[in-house]
Amino acid sequence: MEDVLTENPPPSRFFQEDLNNFASPPPEPLPSPFIVFSNPKPELPLKPSLLIIALSSPSLYIFHTLPSKTLIGTLIIPELPFSGNTVEPSLQDKSCNIYSLSDNNNNNNSVLLVSVQLPVPPERSNLVSRLLVGQDIVPARVIILDSIQSRNFRGRLSPDEALAAKLETSSEKKAAATSRLSLDYFPSGSVIDGLSASLLSRCQLKNIRGTLVVSWPEFDPSVVRFVGALLKSIVPSLDIKSVDKDLEKYSSRTGLKRDAWLDSDLYT
Template sequence: MAGIQDPLTELPPPSRLDFEELGNFTLDASSAPPPAFISWDANVEFETPLRPRLLFIASSPSGLHLISHLPEKRLLGSVVLPAEDQSDEGSSKGSLSDDGNIKGRSVYDARNPRKQSVHTCNVYALDGEHASVIMVAVQTPIAEERANTWARAVLEAIAADRVMVVTMLQREHYRGKLSADDEVIFRLETDALRLEKLGKEEATMGHDDDVPYFPSGSIVSGFPAAVLTRCQLLGLKGRLLLSWPESRSSAPSLLVTILNRFPDIQCLDFSSSLQVPFKGKSVSDLEIYM
């Protein structure tokens, strides 16, 4: 009909945006949060990026328990995620001790415990000087808005062919119903890993096929999602394990049982860690659901 404009074919009206005002929408580089980086131990000599066979990242209580009690791990450094507000320079100072802890001032501002001045995640190596297995222990939560810069810093400095991330299932992100008495572990994988498994279907049959995939509609956020997404973009063989619950003393043994089903993880010996009693994280609700 005449007089009716077609929004698909009619030319759009001229823009009323003044190009000189575009600068008002740009971010000030000085106000951007500082990027993450890895502070390497000065006593360790190696070339970066490291190229290990496996990068193992753990943030769940059971995963951290397995890493912390490995007897032959060697501290390489720490992934440092500076806070956005570093006005209190004294609170951000500190150095790594031999056991991986921060010496000197605490990583938290004593006058304001909620303001974190610096976030560190210890980086360890196994297999002696060859460092064919690198482990990263994420002891404290990483803010979701800083997850991408954290994942970028880690995967740029540690160029592993395979990446394993072990984390805890978040109740608010799970679409379904689980009892606190049910011990389950879900998985997610990159396309590169799935393509490799298609060529070795007979070899992997019966090992990891009984580990269920994370249910459709559920969400993974934060640094685990950032690491797996970056592995996907870089074409790396990445795998994410989400465990539930972390309140039972058997959580580490269940995690080791699942890890042993993956051929690329069977090289890790966690027997010494399983001999140490595990104090799980308490669960306030009997069930989770959405």
């Protein structure tokens, strides 16, 4: 008796070309993300002494209100539409702008900020992180500001209690203690994913000093005060007091009390 499992199948009545007509065509690969610089002929890669990447709502809000910044480029993810974006930078835009922060003690390109206001798909995180760290921009040090996601945190997160923690690359841990951020480490067993994790991994791979700072709640006056104080300690020339200019309008939109924002030495 013939073995039906190993016996060669009968010849098909179709040619292989005919069978291929029934298969769906493979999807075309998406174009890679890229950066458009204001200067049509920039000297790449840019080599800032510090690159600050804002992902969390508090950090995005603070840097949106800073007066001492100059737009020098925009990171484009081709599949994400620009519909609804305004001509002037806005917190409601889905954009990823790159700014140069003016510093009295350094040249204009010594401190760069990346304001990530668009949702980066997980499968594109590695490509985006390569552009920002090690390809078009080669910083000496990177600070990443993100929020803690409750689903990835091992433990209880109280909505009324602010929390901040850090993760560091090996190069950052070897740096002088006085130049590092004085924060507790992110608890063991908790997870960081998405673009922030990809950026920190990129820093580790390129042997760059990198620190990821995560905070909770995602948006709260106490967290804004913390992020403002942190940035002021890193870049002393930043004009954090400018946050107060649009505070009343922004607080009314988010339902926060204006007095809660002003209860800080940063704004006095």
